[in-house]
Amino acid sequence: MNLGMGAIPHNWHEQIINHLAERIVVVDREGIILYINEAYCEFLGTTVEEAINRPVQDVIENTRMHIVAKTGQKELAAVQPINGSEMVANRFPLKVDGEIVGALGAVMFRNPEEWRMYKTKIQNLAEELKYYKTKVEKELKSKYQFHDLIGNSTTFLAAKKLAERISASNSSVLLIGESGTGKELFAHAIHNNSMRGALPFVAINCASIPEHLLESELFGYDDGAFTGAKKGGKKGQFEMADNGSLFLDEIGDMPLSMQSKLLRVLQEKEVQRVGGQKSIPVDVRIIAATHRDLEKMVEEGDFRQDLYYRLNVIKIEIPSLRKRKEDIPFISMSLLKKMEGKFFRKGIELSLEVKQRLIQHSWPGNIRELENVLERAINVLDGKRIEVYHLPLYLRDKEGEGIDVKEVNHIMNNPTGKNPLPISPLKETMAKVEKEALLNALAVTDGNKQDAAKLLDIGKTSFYEKCKVYNIKYRKS
Numbered sequence: 137m138n139l140g141m142g143a144i145p146h147n148w149h150e151q152i153i154n155h156l157a158e159r160i161v162v163v164d165r166e167g168i169i170l171y172i173n174e175a176y177c178e179f180l181g182t183t184v185e186e187a188i189n190r191p192v193q194d195v196i197e198n199t200r201m202h203i204v205a206k207t208g209q210k211e212l213a214a215v216q217p218i219n220g221s222e223m224v225a226n227r228f229p230l231k232v233d234g235e236i237v238g239a240l241g242a243v244m245f246r247n248p249e250e251w252r253m254y255k256t257k258i259q260n261l262a263e264e265l266k267y268y269k270t271k272v273e274k275e276l277k278s279k280y281q282f283h284d285l286i287g288n289s290t291t292f293l294a295a296k297k298l299a300e301r302i303s304a305s306n307s308s309v310l311l312i313g314e315s316g317t318g319k320e321l322f323a324h325a326i327h328n329n330s331m332r333g334a335l336p337f338v339a340i341n342c343a344s345i346p347e348h349l350l351e352s353e354l355f356g357y358d359d360g361a362f363t364g365a366k367k368g369g370k371k372g373q374f375e376m377a378d379n380g381s382l383f384l385d386e387i388g389d390m391p392l393s394m395q396s397k398l399l400r401v402l403q404e405k406e407v408q409r410v411g412g413q414k415s416i417p418v419d420v421r422i423i424a425a426t427h428r429d430l431e432k433m434v435e436e437g438d439f440r441q442d443l444y445y446r447l448n449v450i451k452i453e454i455p456s457l458r459k460r461k462e463d464i465p466f467i468s469m470s471l472l473k474k475m476e477g478k479f480f481r482k483g484i485e486l487s488l489e490v491k492q493r494l495i496q497h498s499w500p501g502n503i504r505e506l507e508n509v510l511e512r513a514i515n516v517l518d519g520k521r522i523e524v525y526h527l528p529l530y531l532r533d534k535e536g537e538g539i540d541v542k543e544v545n546h547i548m549n550n551p552t553g554k555n556p557l558p559i560s561p562l563k564e565t566m567a568k569v570e571k572e573a574l575l576n577a578l579a580v581t582d583g584n585k586q587d588a589a590k591l592l593d594i595g596k597t598s599f600y601e602k603c604k605v606y607n608i609k610y611r612k613s
Protein backbone atom coordinates (compact mmCIF):
# COMPACT_ATOMS: atom_id res chain seq x y z
CA MET A 137 0.00 0.00 0.00
CA ASN A 138 1.28 3.44 -0.90
CA LEU A 139 1.06 5.62 2.22
CA GLY A 140 3.02 8.70 1.05
CA MET A 141 2.24 11.51 -1.40
CA GLY A 142 2.46 8.86 -4.11
CA ALA A 143 -1.09 7.84 -3.23
CA ILE A 144 -2.30 11.26 -4.33
CA PRO A 145 -2.68 11.66 -8.08
CA HIS A 146 0.15 13.78 -9.48
CA ASN A 147 -2.13 16.45 -10.94
CA TRP A 148 -3.60 17.13 -7.50
CA HIS A 149 -0.26 18.13 -5.99
CA GLU A 150 -0.15 21.68 -7.25
CA GLN A 151 -3.69 22.42 -6.07
CA ILE A 152 -2.94 21.02 -2.64
CA ILE A 153 0.19 23.12 -2.34
CA ASN A 154 -1.63 26.25 -3.44
CA HIS A 155 -4.43 25.71 -0.94
CA LEU A 156 -2.03 24.90 1.84
CA ALA A 157 0.16 27.83 1.54
CA GLU A 158 0.21 31.22 0.37
CA ARG A 159 3.01 31.92 -1.99
CA ILE A 160 5.55 29.24 -2.64
CA VAL A 161 8.96 29.14 -4.27
CA VAL A 162 11.45 26.30 -4.59
CA VAL A 163 15.07 26.86 -5.56
CA ASP A 164 17.99 24.51 -6.18
CA ARG A 165 21.36 24.63 -4.41
CA GLU A 166 22.45 27.52 -6.60
CA GLY A 167 19.35 29.55 -5.89
CA ILE A 168 17.80 28.99 -9.31
CA ILE A 169 13.98 28.93 -9.24
CA LEU A 170 12.64 25.44 -9.98
CA TYR A 171 9.07 26.11 -8.95
CA ILE A 172 7.01 29.18 -8.10
CA ASN A 173 3.23 29.31 -7.84
CA GLU A 174 0.94 31.69 -9.69
CA ALA A 175 -0.18 33.55 -6.55
CA TYR A 176 3.41 34.48 -5.83
CA CYS A 177 4.05 35.56 -9.44
CA GLU A 178 0.87 37.62 -9.43
CA PHE A 179 2.01 39.39 -6.29
CA LEU A 180 5.45 40.00 -7.76
CA GLY A 181 3.97 41.27 -11.03
CA THR A 182 5.52 38.53 -13.13
CA THR A 183 4.49 35.18 -14.64
CA VAL A 184 5.53 31.62 -13.87
CA GLU A 185 7.16 31.32 -17.31
CA GLU A 186 9.25 34.46 -16.75
CA ALA A 187 10.35 33.48 -13.26
CA ILE A 188 11.30 29.81 -13.75
CA ASN A 189 15.01 29.03 -14.19
CA ARG A 190 16.13 32.51 -13.09
CA PRO A 191 18.26 33.30 -10.02
CA VAL A 192 15.81 33.92 -7.19
CA GLN A 193 17.45 37.28 -6.26
CA ASP A 194 16.52 38.60 -9.73
CA VAL A 195 12.86 37.78 -9.24
CA ILE A 196 12.12 38.27 -5.52
CA GLU A 197 13.07 41.42 -3.67
CA ASN A 198 15.10 41.00 -0.46
CA THR A 199 15.05 37.21 -0.73
CA ARG A 200 17.39 34.99 1.26
CA MET A 201 16.37 31.74 -0.42
CA HIS A 202 19.76 31.32 -2.14
CA ILE A 203 21.44 31.71 1.28
CA VAL A 204 19.21 29.13 2.99
CA ALA A 205 19.91 26.74 0.08
CA LYS A 206 23.61 27.07 0.93
CA THR A 207 23.63 27.22 4.75
CA GLY A 208 20.90 24.66 5.37
CA GLN A 209 19.62 26.85 8.23
CA LYS A 210 15.88 27.38 8.30
CA GLU A 211 14.54 30.87 8.85
CA LEU A 212 11.11 31.17 10.40
CA ALA A 213 8.77 34.17 10.50
CA ALA A 214 11.35 36.41 8.87
CA VAL A 215 10.02 39.81 7.89
CA GLN A 216 10.70 40.47 4.22
CA PRO A 217 9.81 43.74 2.54
CA ILE A 218 8.35 43.08 -0.91
CA ASN A 219 6.59 45.64 -3.10
CA GLY A 220 6.61 48.12 -0.22
CA SER A 221 4.86 45.73 2.17
CA GLU A 222 6.34 43.74 5.00
CA MET A 223 5.74 40.07 4.26
CA VAL A 224 6.33 37.25 6.67
CA ALA A 225 8.41 34.46 5.16
CA ASN A 226 9.33 30.98 6.27
CA ARG A 227 12.37 29.45 4.55
CA PHE A 228 13.30 25.77 4.86
CA PRO A 229 16.30 23.94 3.44
CA LEU A 230 15.36 20.85 1.39
CA LYS A 231 17.41 17.77 2.15
CA VAL A 232 17.51 14.49 0.27
CA ASP A 233 19.51 11.63 1.77
CA GLY A 234 20.98 14.06 4.29
CA GLU A 235 22.27 16.43 1.59
CA ILE A 236 21.01 19.94 0.97
CA VAL A 237 19.49 20.06 -2.49
CA GLY A 238 17.75 23.40 -2.38
CA ALA A 239 15.24 25.41 -0.37
CA LEU A 240 11.51 25.97 -0.03
CA GLY A 241 10.14 29.40 0.70
CA ALA A 242 6.61 30.26 1.73
CA VAL A 243 5.36 33.77 2.07
CA MET A 244 2.26 34.06 4.19
CA PHE A 245 -1.03 35.45 2.84
CA ARG A 246 -2.38 34.42 -0.47
CA ASN A 247 -3.92 37.66 -1.62
CA PRO A 248 -3.83 41.37 -0.88
CA GLU A 249 -7.16 41.14 0.95
CA GLU A 250 -5.75 38.66 3.44
CA TRP A 251 -2.73 40.83 3.81
CA ARG A 252 -4.91 43.86 4.51
CA MET A 253 -6.82 41.96 7.19
CA TYR A 254 -3.59 40.92 8.79
CA LYS A 255 -2.25 44.44 8.57
CA THR A 256 -5.33 45.82 10.33
CA LYS A 257 -4.93 43.24 13.07
CA ILE A 258 -1.25 44.12 13.47
CA GLN A 259 -2.12 47.80 13.46
CA ASN A 260 -4.61 47.24 16.27
CA LEU A 261 -2.02 45.31 18.22
CA ALA A 262 0.56 48.03 17.60
CA GLU A 263 -1.91 50.62 18.86
CA GLU A 264 -2.65 48.54 21.93
CA LEU A 265 1.06 48.20 22.54
CA LYS A 266 1.50 51.95 22.25
CA TYR A 267 -1.34 52.50 24.70
CA TYR A 268 0.17 50.18 27.29
CA LYS A 269 3.62 51.66 26.73
CA THR A 270 2.34 55.13 27.58
CA LYS A 271 0.46 53.69 30.52
CA VAL A 272 3.64 52.08 31.85
CA GLU A 273 5.54 55.31 31.26
CA LYS A 274 2.88 57.15 33.24
CA GLU A 275 3.31 54.61 36.00
CA LEU A 276 6.95 55.55 36.12
CA LYS A 277 5.65 58.61 37.88
CA SER A 278 5.87 58.56 41.63
CA LYS A 279 2.70 57.77 43.50
CA TYR A 280 3.07 59.14 47.00
CA GLN A 281 3.40 62.57 48.48
CA PHE A 282 4.46 63.72 51.91
CA HIS A 283 0.87 63.92 53.12
CA ASP A 284 0.60 60.15 52.54
CA LEU A 285 3.27 59.54 55.15
CA ILE A 286 1.38 58.98 58.37
CA GLY A 287 2.89 59.60 61.79
CA ASN A 288 2.93 62.32 64.43
CA SER A 289 5.75 61.24 66.69
CA THR A 290 8.59 63.70 66.97
CA THR A 291 11.18 61.32 65.53
CA PHE A 292 9.01 60.53 62.53
CA LEU A 293 8.08 64.16 61.95
CA ALA A 294 11.76 65.14 62.13
CA ALA A 295 12.64 62.57 59.44
CA LYS A 296 9.72 63.73 57.32
CA LYS A 297 10.69 67.38 57.73
CA LEU A 298 14.28 66.67 56.78
CA ALA A 299 13.09 64.79 53.69
CA GLU A 300 10.84 67.68 52.70
CA ARG A 301 13.63 70.20 53.13
CA ILE A 302 16.12 68.32 50.99
CA SER A 303 13.68 67.34 48.21
CA ALA A 304 14.60 70.32 46.06
CA SER A 305 18.31 69.55 46.08
CA ASN A 306 19.93 67.31 43.50
CA SER A 307 22.14 65.53 46.02
CA SER A 308 21.95 61.80 46.58
CA VAL A 309 19.79 60.62 49.45
CA LEU A 310 20.33 57.56 51.58
CA LEU A 311 17.26 56.26 53.38
CA ILE A 312 17.99 53.98 56.30
CA GLY A 313 15.32 52.00 58.05
CA GLU A 314 14.08 48.54 58.87
CA SER A 315 11.95 46.68 56.38
CA GLY A 316 8.45 48.11 56.08
CA THR A 317 9.22 51.47 57.68
CA GLY A 318 8.24 53.35 54.53
CA LYS A 319 11.57 53.93 52.75
CA GLU A 320 9.96 53.56 49.34
CA LEU A 321 7.17 55.95 50.31
CA PHE A 322 9.76 58.50 51.38
CA ALA A 323 11.59 58.09 48.07
CA HIS A 324 8.37 58.73 46.11
CA ALA A 325 7.53 61.76 48.22
CA ILE A 326 11.02 63.27 47.88
CA HIS A 327 10.91 62.87 44.10
CA ASN A 328 7.38 64.23 43.86
CA ASN A 329 8.28 67.27 45.90
CA SER A 330 11.33 68.05 43.76
CA MET A 331 11.74 69.90 40.48
CA ARG A 332 11.94 66.46 38.88
CA GLY A 333 8.46 65.54 40.16
CA ALA A 334 6.82 65.50 36.71
CA LEU A 335 9.65 63.42 35.26
CA PRO A 336 10.25 59.68 35.62
CA PHE A 337 10.63 57.97 38.97
CA VAL A 338 12.22 54.60 38.38
CA ALA A 339 12.54 52.08 41.19
CA ILE A 340 14.75 49.03 41.16
CA ASN A 341 15.22 46.48 43.90
CA CYS A 342 18.88 45.50 43.87
CA ALA A 343 18.20 42.40 45.98
CA SER A 344 15.52 40.89 43.79
CA ILE A 345 17.40 40.93 40.48
CA PRO A 346 19.82 38.06 39.76
CA GLU A 347 23.42 39.30 39.81
CA HIS A 348 24.03 38.50 36.15
CA LEU A 349 21.02 40.59 35.07
CA LEU A 350 21.62 43.61 37.29
CA GLU A 351 24.11 45.29 34.98
CA SER A 352 21.89 45.11 31.91
CA GLU A 353 18.88 46.15 34.00
CA LEU A 354 20.68 49.24 35.25
CA PHE A 355 22.65 50.22 32.19
CA GLY A 356 20.75 48.52 29.33
CA TYR A 357 22.31 46.54 26.50
CA ASP A 358 23.09 46.93 22.84
CA ASP A 359 21.93 44.83 19.92
CA GLY A 360 23.39 41.32 20.12
CA ALA A 361 25.04 41.89 23.53
CA PHE A 362 24.21 38.32 24.54
CA THR A 363 22.09 35.37 23.45
CA GLY A 364 18.47 36.20 23.96
CA ALA A 365 19.12 39.95 23.90
CA LYS A 366 16.21 41.89 22.41
CA LYS A 367 16.79 43.08 18.84
CA GLY A 368 17.71 46.74 18.78
CA GLY A 369 18.96 46.60 22.40
CA LYS A 370 17.22 47.86 25.52
CA LYS A 371 17.39 50.98 27.65
CA GLY A 372 18.54 50.47 31.21
CA GLN A 373 16.92 52.00 34.30
CA PHE A 374 19.43 54.85 34.30
CA GLU A 375 18.37 55.93 30.82
CA MET A 376 14.70 55.48 31.74
CA ALA A 377 15.16 57.71 34.76
CA ASP A 378 16.97 60.42 32.79
CA ASN A 379 16.09 63.86 34.19
CA GLY A 380 14.18 62.16 36.98
CA SER A 381 15.06 60.05 40.02
CA LEU A 382 16.32 56.50 40.34
CA PHE A 383 15.36 54.67 43.52
CA LEU A 384 17.92 51.99 44.32
CA ASP A 385 16.19 49.88 46.93
CA GLU A 386 18.20 47.41 49.04
CA ILE A 387 21.45 49.01 47.90
CA GLY A 388 23.26 47.06 50.63
CA ASP A 389 22.56 43.88 48.66
CA MET A 390 24.32 45.10 45.53
CA PRO A 391 27.28 42.85 44.67
CA LEU A 392 30.72 44.46 44.98
CA SER A 393 31.44 44.14 41.24
CA MET A 394 28.30 46.15 40.47
CA GLN A 395 29.12 48.71 43.14
CA SER A 396 32.25 49.71 41.19
CA LYS A 397 30.26 50.07 37.98
CA LEU A 398 27.60 52.12 39.74
CA LEU A 399 30.22 54.37 41.26
CA ARG A 400 31.72 55.03 37.83
CA VAL A 401 28.33 56.03 36.44
CA LEU A 402 27.67 58.33 39.39
CA GLN A 403 31.05 59.99 38.96
CA GLU A 404 31.02 60.32 35.20
CA LYS A 405 27.28 60.90 34.81
CA GLU A 406 27.17 58.68 31.76
CA VAL A 407 26.34 55.06 31.11
CA GLN A 408 27.65 52.52 28.67
CA ARG A 409 25.19 49.83 27.68
CA VAL A 410 26.35 46.21 27.99
CA GLY A 411 28.01 45.32 24.69
CA GLY A 412 27.99 48.97 23.62
CA GLN A 413 30.81 51.39 22.91
CA LYS A 414 28.95 54.68 23.17
CA SER A 415 28.80 56.71 26.38
CA ILE A 416 25.30 58.01 27.00
CA PRO A 417 25.00 61.06 29.29
CA VAL A 418 22.42 60.73 32.06
CA ASP A 419 21.09 63.23 34.57
CA VAL A 420 19.64 61.21 37.41
CA ARG A 421 19.09 61.90 41.08
CA ILE A 422 19.85 58.87 43.18
CA ILE A 423 17.71 57.93 46.15
CA ALA A 424 19.10 54.77 47.73
CA ALA A 425 17.65 52.76 50.59
CA THR A 426 18.70 49.93 52.81
CA HIS A 427 17.84 48.18 56.05
CA ARG A 428 21.49 47.15 56.45
CA ASP A 429 24.22 48.82 58.45
CA LEU A 430 26.25 50.18 55.55
CA GLU A 431 28.96 51.60 57.79
CA LYS A 432 29.59 48.16 59.24
CA MET A 433 29.53 46.68 55.75
CA VAL A 434 32.18 49.22 54.72
CA GLU A 435 34.32 48.25 57.71
CA GLU A 436 33.97 44.59 56.82
CA GLY A 437 34.81 45.22 53.17
CA ASP A 438 31.35 44.29 51.88
CA PHE A 439 30.45 47.77 50.69
CA ARG A 440 32.71 50.21 48.84
CA GLN A 441 33.59 53.16 51.01
CA ASP A 442 33.76 55.58 48.06
CA LEU A 443 30.29 54.55 46.92
CA TYR A 444 29.00 54.89 50.48
CA TYR A 445 30.24 58.50 50.60
CA ARG A 446 28.67 59.24 47.20
CA LEU A 447 25.29 57.93 48.31
CA ASN A 448 25.40 59.22 51.84
CA VAL A 449 25.27 62.92 50.99
CA ILE A 450 21.96 63.26 52.78
CA LYS A 451 21.11 60.50 55.21
CA ILE A 452 17.60 60.11 56.53
CA GLU A 453 16.83 57.57 59.19
CA ILE A 454 13.27 56.41 59.30
CA PRO A 455 12.37 55.24 62.80
CA SER A 456 10.95 51.77 63.30
CA LEU A 457 7.41 51.48 64.60
CA ARG A 458 8.85 50.06 67.82
CA LYS A 459 10.58 53.38 68.42
CA ARG A 460 7.45 55.44 67.86
CA LYS A 461 4.83 53.43 69.63
CA GLU A 462 2.83 56.59 70.25
CA ASP A 463 2.08 56.55 66.50
CA ILE A 464 0.53 53.07 66.54
CA PRO A 465 -3.10 53.97 67.40
CA PHE A 466 -3.09 56.90 65.00
CA ILE A 467 -1.50 54.95 62.12
CA SER A 468 -3.82 52.00 62.75
CA MET A 469 -6.88 54.22 62.48
CA SER A 470 -5.58 55.95 59.34
CA LEU A 471 -4.83 52.60 57.71
CA LEU A 472 -8.28 51.30 58.70
CA LYS A 473 -9.91 54.36 57.13
CA LYS A 474 -8.05 53.64 53.87
CA MET A 475 -9.00 49.97 53.98
CA GLU A 476 -12.66 50.73 54.60
CA GLY A 477 -12.86 52.08 51.07
CA LYS A 478 -11.24 48.97 49.64
CA PHE A 479 -13.52 46.59 51.54
CA PHE A 480 -16.70 48.67 51.22
CA ARG A 481 -16.98 48.93 55.02
CA LYS A 482 -17.58 51.89 57.30
CA GLY A 483 -17.01 52.86 60.90
CA ILE A 484 -14.60 50.07 61.85
CA GLU A 485 -13.03 50.51 65.27
CA LEU A 486 -10.49 48.84 67.50
CA SER A 487 -11.36 47.47 70.92
CA LEU A 488 -9.40 48.78 73.87
CA GLU A 489 -7.62 45.46 74.29
CA VAL A 490 -6.66 45.35 70.62
CA LYS A 491 -5.14 48.81 70.90
CA GLN A 492 -3.14 47.60 73.89
CA ARG A 493 -1.90 44.54 72.00
CA LEU A 494 -0.91 46.63 69.02
CA ILE A 495 1.05 49.01 71.23
CA GLN A 496 2.77 46.16 73.05
CA HIS A 497 3.89 44.32 69.94
CA SER A 498 7.42 44.95 68.69
CA TRP A 499 6.51 45.08 64.96
CA PRO A 500 9.59 43.60 63.29
CA GLY A 501 7.80 44.09 59.95
CA ASN A 502 6.84 47.65 60.84
CA ILE A 503 3.97 49.35 59.00
CA ARG A 504 3.80 46.60 56.39
CA GLU A 505 3.15 44.09 59.16
CA LEU A 506 0.59 46.39 60.81
CA GLU A 507 -1.20 46.76 57.46
CA ASN A 508 -1.34 42.97 57.09
CA VAL A 509 -2.66 42.46 60.62
CA LEU A 510 -5.43 45.03 60.09
CA GLU A 511 -6.36 43.73 56.64
CA ARG A 512 -6.60 40.20 58.01
CA ALA A 513 -8.81 41.46 60.84
CA ILE A 514 -11.20 43.22 58.44
CA ASN A 515 -11.46 40.03 56.44
CA VAL A 516 -12.61 37.97 59.42
CA LEU A 517 -14.74 40.70 60.97
CA ASP A 518 -18.55 40.47 61.02
CA GLY A 519 -19.44 43.57 62.98
CA LYS A 520 -17.61 46.86 63.30
CA ARG A 521 -15.26 46.35 66.22
CA ILE A 522 -11.99 44.50 65.86
CA GLU A 523 -11.48 42.30 68.92
CA VAL A 524 -8.43 40.35 70.06
CA TYR A 525 -9.78 37.14 68.50
CA HIS A 526 -9.65 38.87 65.09
CA LEU A 527 -5.88 39.23 65.42
CA PRO A 528 -3.42 36.60 64.24
CA LEU A 529 -2.43 33.99 66.82
CA TYR A 530 1.01 35.44 67.49
CA LEU A 531 -0.60 38.70 68.65
CA ARG A 532 -3.40 37.00 70.57
CA ASP A 533 -0.92 35.04 72.66
CA LYS A 534 0.89 38.13 73.83
CA GLU A 535 -1.20 38.60 76.95
CA GLY A 536 0.80 40.00 79.83
CA GLU A 537 4.11 39.73 78.00
CA GLY A 538 6.46 42.52 79.07
CA ILE A 539 3.69 45.09 79.30
CA ASP A 540 4.69 48.50 80.41
CA VAL A 541 1.20 49.44 81.52
CA LYS A 542 2.19 53.03 82.19
CA GLU A 543 3.53 53.49 78.67
CA VAL A 544 0.54 51.80 77.07
CA ASN A 545 -1.89 53.91 79.07
CA HIS A 546 -0.03 57.07 78.27
CA ILE A 547 -0.17 56.29 74.55
CA MET A 548 -3.83 55.24 74.76
CA ASN A 549 -4.74 58.54 76.37
CA ASN A 550 -2.94 60.40 73.65
CA PRO A 551 -4.13 58.73 70.46
CA THR A 552 -2.91 61.36 68.03
CA GLY A 553 0.67 60.68 68.97
CA LYS A 554 1.22 64.32 69.80
CA ASN A 555 2.78 64.85 73.22
CA PRO A 556 0.60 67.13 75.34
CA LEU A 557 2.64 69.75 77.12
CA PRO A 558 2.57 69.57 80.91
CA ILE A 559 1.09 72.44 82.90
CA SER A 560 4.22 73.70 84.64
CA PRO A 561 6.20 76.95 84.76
CA LEU A 562 6.62 78.15 81.19
CA LYS A 563 10.39 78.41 81.49
CA GLU A 564 10.58 74.77 82.49
CA THR A 565 8.32 73.68 79.63
CA MET A 566 10.34 75.73 77.13
CA ALA A 567 13.57 74.15 78.35
CA LYS A 568 12.07 70.67 78.11
CA VAL A 569 10.85 71.28 74.55
CA GLU A 570 14.20 72.80 73.52
CA LYS A 571 16.13 69.85 74.89
CA GLU A 572 13.82 67.39 73.15
CA ALA A 573 14.21 69.26 69.86
CA LEU A 574 18.02 69.09 70.14
CA LEU A 575 17.92 65.39 70.95
CA ASN A 576 15.54 64.64 68.11
CA ALA A 577 17.67 66.52 65.61
CA LEU A 578 20.71 64.60 66.79
CA ALA A 579 18.84 61.33 66.50
CA VAL A 580 17.87 62.10 62.92
CA THR A 581 21.40 63.14 61.91
CA ASP A 582 22.91 60.25 63.85
CA GLY A 583 24.89 62.53 66.11
CA ASN A 584 26.14 64.95 63.46
CA LYS A 585 25.89 68.29 65.30
CA GLN A 586 26.48 70.45 62.26
CA ASP A 587 23.60 68.81 60.36
CA ALA A 588 21.43 68.89 63.47
CA ALA A 589 22.02 72.66 63.79
CA LYS A 590 21.07 73.11 60.14
CA LEU A 591 17.92 71.11 60.69
CA LEU A 592 16.90 73.37 63.56
CA ASP A 593 17.91 76.40 61.57
CA ILE A 594 20.29 77.73 64.23
CA GLY A 595 24.01 78.45 64.14
CA LYS A 596 26.58 75.79 65.00
CA THR A 597 27.91 77.74 68.01
CA SER A 598 24.45 78.27 69.40
CA PHE A 599 23.76 74.55 68.98
CA TYR A 600 26.95 73.62 70.88
CA GLU A 601 26.10 76.08 73.66
CA LYS A 602 22.61 74.67 74.08
CA CYS A 603 23.95 71.12 74.15
CA LYS A 604 26.24 72.22 76.98
CA VAL A 605 23.41 73.87 78.89
CA TYR A 606 21.29 70.72 78.71
CA ASN A 607 24.25 68.44 79.23
CA ILE A 608 23.64 66.61 75.94
CA LYS A 609 26.37 64.14 75.01
CA TYR A 610 24.93 62.36 72.06
CA ARG A 611 26.59 59.16 70.94
CA LYS A 612 26.22 57.70 67.46
CA SER A 613 23.96 54.66 67.34
Ligand SMILES: Nc1ncnc2c1ncn2[C@@H]1O[C@H](COP(=O)(O)OP(=O)(O)OP(=O)(O)O)[C@@H](O)[C@H]1O
Pocket residue numbers: 284285286287313314315316317318319320321322385427503504507
Ligand atom coordinates in the same frame (compact mmCIF):
# COMPACT_ATOMS: atom_id res chain seq x y z
N1 LIG B 1 4.42 56.49 57.19
C1 LIG B 1 3.61 55.67 56.53
N2 LIG B 1 2.33 56.00 56.37
C2 LIG B 1 1.49 55.18 55.74
N3 LIG B 1 1.81 54.00 55.22
C3 LIG B 1 3.07 53.62 55.33
C4 LIG B 1 4.05 54.44 55.98
N4 LIG B 1 5.22 53.82 55.95
C5 LIG B 1 5.00 52.66 55.31
N5 LIG B 1 3.72 52.53 54.92
C6 LIG B 1 3.12 51.40 54.21
O1 LIG B 1 3.86 50.24 54.61
C7 LIG B 1 4.18 49.41 53.50
C8 LIG B 1 5.68 49.29 53.37
O2 LIG B 1 6.24 50.54 52.97
P1 LIG B 1 7.55 50.64 52.07
O3 LIG B 1 7.51 49.60 50.97
O4 LIG B 1 7.73 52.04 51.68
O5 LIG B 1 8.63 50.18 53.14
P2 LIG B 1 10.18 49.92 52.91
O6 LIG B 1 10.87 50.46 54.09
O7 LIG B 1 10.60 50.43 51.57
O8 LIG B 1 10.21 48.33 52.96
P3 LIG B 1 11.34 47.34 52.36
O9 LIG B 1 12.64 47.71 52.99
O10 LIG B 1 10.86 45.99 52.84
O11 LIG B 1 11.31 47.51 50.89
C9 LIG B 1 3.54 50.06 52.29
O12 LIG B 1 2.34 49.41 52.01
C10 LIG B 1 3.31 51.49 52.69
O13 LIG B 1 2.17 52.00 52.06
